[in-house]
Amino acid sequence: MKWKGNKMKKILWDEKSYIIDGKREFLRSGEFHYFRVPKKDWKRRLELFKKAGGNCVATYVPWCLHEPEEGKILFGDCDERDVETFFKLCRDAGLYVQCRPGPYVYSELYCHGLPKWLCENYHEILARNAKGEIFQYQSISYLHPKFLAKAAKWFDAVVPIMNRYSLDNGGPIALAQVDNELMGIHEWFGSLDYNRASIGIGVKGGRYPEFLQKSYGSIGILNSAYGTDFADFHKVIPLPDMSQKTVEDRRRIKDYQDFYYLACAEYIATLIAMLRKRGVKLPITHNSGNPSMNSYFHETIDLVGSKEFILGSDHYYNLSQDWDQNNPTPKYAGKCFYSNEMLRLYGFPPTIFELPGGSQAAWPPSLPEDMNCAYMLNVAFGMKGFNYYIYTGGPDNPQNISYKNNYDYNAFVSGDGKIRPTFKVMEKFHDFLIGNKWLAEAGMVSDFHIGLDWEKSRSHHYFSERGDFVYGSNEAWQFVQKGIIMTSLNNSFTPSYSDLYSDGIIKETSKPLFVAASVCMAKHVQERLVKFVKAGGRLIIAPVIPYLDENFNPCMVLSKFLGGVRSEAGTNPRTICPVFKIGDELMRDKYFLFMDIPENAEIIARAVDKDAVVGFKSKLGRGCVIALGYQWHHNYQEHSNVFCSLLRIAGVSEAAVKCDNPNIWAVVRSSGKRSMLFVMNLFASPQKAKISVRGKSGKPLPAKSFNLKPMAVETVSF
């Protein structure tokens, strides 16, 4: 178990999996705060975790703990600051370490782990809302020079210790994380950050005016885009509120959001550079606060790439009674599905850096069956690495840095060292992963692609309400989540995501591509979709054909390709309850009409009480476009009928998996040689299902009956 010198190999990765100690393998990490767990119990709890199948532990190194007074940086003076001994014990136990020195860590620490003196004495570094007000005394304006200077001093002290215990030097530290859930800390607690000093609002050459200059070139063009009359770029004031009244306002809000994400990317890159400058050669990680924030990191990945950086996400299902659900549900699983897929498309082995190992709240409780279900469904949907938050905590709060005296977290090993029933769940889960190492490189056997337009999933601040537009971008994102994903899994069709920002899609013509479009779609995406169809792709697009680009400027590439087709809202106030017909089914929901459909197009759907076209199929190039002016959130059998009809029209009549119970989800992961069927009952009642796998997209599996307990994920290897 112990190693001397550089016996453990570096952790490598590609979008398929981690490569740990030379082998494709799951990263099985657990959060272990040396500063909370009593030192006398470090060794026992580490060895317990290793024995239970873990291969890594993660810990914050909280700035607030080690620099209690400005300039007084302490390591090793007391048990809870003796991080070096902790690292040695990790190495002795044969566990990698993911080291998370902040500067920002959260972790239910006072000032979210920042030193109290920093937040109290330097108000100028705090994030501000658009009115210039401080909204939380723990939310920092990341790029503020004074904050970065203070953080640099902290790194000066902590990084040499990290280096001493990194893999290269025979230590256990294999991964280094910068910050923690960084954008959540603004959005959740009040606002994006508008701190004028760091953002440079009103400052000639400031970040924000520079961004605008780069985007618009001349102030005249900006004024025309914003409907304003600013004298110069540095005079531009961002529009903070969620006003969605005018197109000009939406543009201005979106610009600030884009700028903010870019500034956060710059912050991450700055932190990485600070680590590199101090000799850190390790891969750098960061965790998105939840699945819906994954897309906020697009600028970050553009800037830092996916070769030395890994973005993961946090997948909680319940942290307090204010959460929607008490247990993993299809809604939770749907989020895990798209989150894992997004991380894969970024180029990473999908990693859940905070997979619930308990909950900060004792109630609602963290129950074993729920936790097992959450873990297994994440594997079914592509998780390749994880870090339990937390594996174990501590019974007290020696330096009074935590606002939880007993940081128990209902974890596998309680604060005072007792093993909870959930410990067995963890062991069993590790046994499963270790017994099925081939799963690490297995991919989803999918029946069709869902086109991922990243912008859609971050449009809720400026385009959740439709306003005067035919259809909004956040509506399209809701349609993907609550319509396409839910309906396909309920009908045992398995989707996988396809990146509309990558030319890769042009080659993926073997399966239909389902795109949920709003009136806005970037020109490069429209062009790529045209190329996809010309190359033989089958494009399903619903519910509208875009006529604007992502910045609300006219862009008819796709429309022109379709001979000038236009979308119109089908909601006429005089038609009180619109109804339209598809196949033999009737339904009522949001529908849209297509005007000027392509010549020779085959009409596949019409409104019942008028002659208008609601769906058509048009052969173009070597491929085809199937357009449907309808969107749904999965509720009824009719939605299944519409969805299956669309896939049938696109040439997919049967799913690879066949399941006779629409409430049971079944997906297959395959490495080519081996396959595994995952069968999920994500409800609180027991259920039955009969499931077979067709040979088409993998190996066949004859029909098998399942009696599924509540919250059960069963697997069949074949």
Added chain:
Amino acid sequence: MKWKGNKMKKILWDEKSYIIDGKREFLRSGEFHYFRVPKKDWKRRLELFKKAGGNCVATYVPWCLHEPEEGKILFGDCDERDVETFFKLCRDAGLYVQCRPGPYVYSELYCHGLPKWLCENYHEILARNAKGEIFQYQSISYLHPKFLAKAAKWFDAVVPIMNRYSLDNGGPIALAQVDNELMGIHEWFGSLDYNRASIGIGVKGGRYPEFLQKSYGSIGILNSAYGTDFADFHKVIPLPDMSQKTVEDRRRIKDYQDFYYLACAEYIATLIAMLRKRGVKLPITHNSGNPSMNSYFHETIDLVGSKEFILGSDHYYNLSQDWDQNNPTPKYAGKCFYSNEMLRLYGFPPTIFELPGGSQAAWPPSLPEDMNCAYMLNVAFGMKGFNYYIYTGGPDNPQNISYKNNYDYNAFVSGDGKIRPTFKVMEKFHDFLIGNKWLAEAGMVSDFHIGLDWEKSRSHHYFSERGDFVYGSNEAWQFVQKGIIMTSLNNSFTPSYSDLYSDGIIKETSKPLFVAASVCMAKHVQERLVKFVKAGGRLIIAPVIPYLDENFNPCMVLSKFLGGVRSEAGTNPRTICPVFKIGDELMRDKYFLFMDIPENAEIIARAVDKDAVVGFKSKLGRGCVIALGYQWHHNYQEHSNVFCSLLRIAGVSEAAVKCDNPNIWAVVRSSGKRSMLFVMNLFASPQKAKISVRGKSGKPLPAKSFNLKPMAVETVSF
């Protein structure tokens, strides 16, 4: 089974239970739409329901169905309009009927069951938002004279038929309902109603100016209260938005809301009078759209009383994937708890007029275990009557009045007549109720009272945000729901509600009274609490002592009684993470300080990092006041400790029920002679518990071990 003449007795009731055919009994009703179920199957399905233990069916008589063109009123011309045959068959099957002729019925019908010609040709009768806009073509301005005139004509036609088949005349109709979920139809779909013609805004002598005149007496007083300078009452414009900026605005919004509830009361009273005028002698019912709307009917109950009118509520846990949960959860159970208690305090046998017998959505599914759990937990919390929505539906839509062609609703008996697995759940549930008829008059064995301040539960439009006030009314209501109810049930303390608007509380001094107070409390409530304490009552009040009445005018009755004590927010922006101590426990949350506490008060809680008082106990009169400047949403063990400490200080050291698993709720209902323990696992994982009942407040039950499946409610009779 059949009866001739008036063989079945009238349905009577008190706040304890229904008295059906002379006996205390549960009302076991199922929704059965004659116009959806094929006529040839009416008899079979009715007999099935009777055989399964039902004693009543409910049906709408939709106006849109029977008056398809204005003035052309049809009954009996075709199967789906043959309501008389349906009533005869109900009588033959031995089933009471609850007849729901609207005028408004909803029920997934076009125009929500109103005639299309009415909504399309008479736009003047539609509800308007504050801007004067129509927000939905199915939402009516209830008191509009033209609407009432049209409804009167509809009643002229339908009521004689109801009368012919009412109990007095040997028919089965025992209950008549007016409208359906009436206030939801405005609030859910856009706005309260501001239709100027019916509301009388801007009209001398109009309803709204009259209301204001009655409230304020002189326009000068109103202007001073509103911070306005209106020339006359009929010049006053209501303030529609949820602005909570100034106290004047809050007052103006609250006034409009109060006026709206009063107008709805007038509407209900008008409909009842219309029925009475046409000879209807039956009790009249109505259903609140959900538990949080129950309190909107306070004005209605004041106006029409509880002797000839029964208000019930609707208790769904899931109708689509947009609902929080897929199955009954503690959150759902908490709502059922307070809903049943509110209905009891109104003076009714708590009745759930829409208890889920399925769901309008096929997905998430209606699973048998979930449904059984929902039914049983409602009985545990006091439900005395119910109507499944729906018992059975229909496979098609003969007159094209429904926007669901197959109104299947996943009901016990499917649209096309098949018996679903849930049917057995219903049968078993009825067997339980019939086998335990004594439960109909059983009451909750409670350990303490929660004071119900009705206004708190309807304050979210004008007082959800605290603003400059120390503590808001909706915050107090959230504290009751997420704090007091949850923490008490988790610690097997059972609360019951006590009506702060009734002098009854003054006599209920045997148990402590827990009041969640905001800065506002009506003078009559403050006075009643003083009387309660003087009479020997033990009052627990948290987290603040009020200093205003319900209209934001100074009112220090309670404060003066406590020697002039004042509350101050304990959140100091310089104190980044406030912590305070109660007993031996530490916690962090919303806390408040008490200034100028009563002389001789015993201090029970202090802030840790300052000398301020956070809790005190003061003996006054023959009773005492225990004040705690803290509110919580139940999350941690600390919350249990605080809560149990408070009850202990108030003299209650042990609950009647003892349960060793905080995640299992256990309550006892008792009729005096007989008792029943209800043990609830409202989670998706199986759980164990050991439970005993102490003899103090009923019979004792020795410790018994339970192995509870997910979503299980087990009972022990003793």
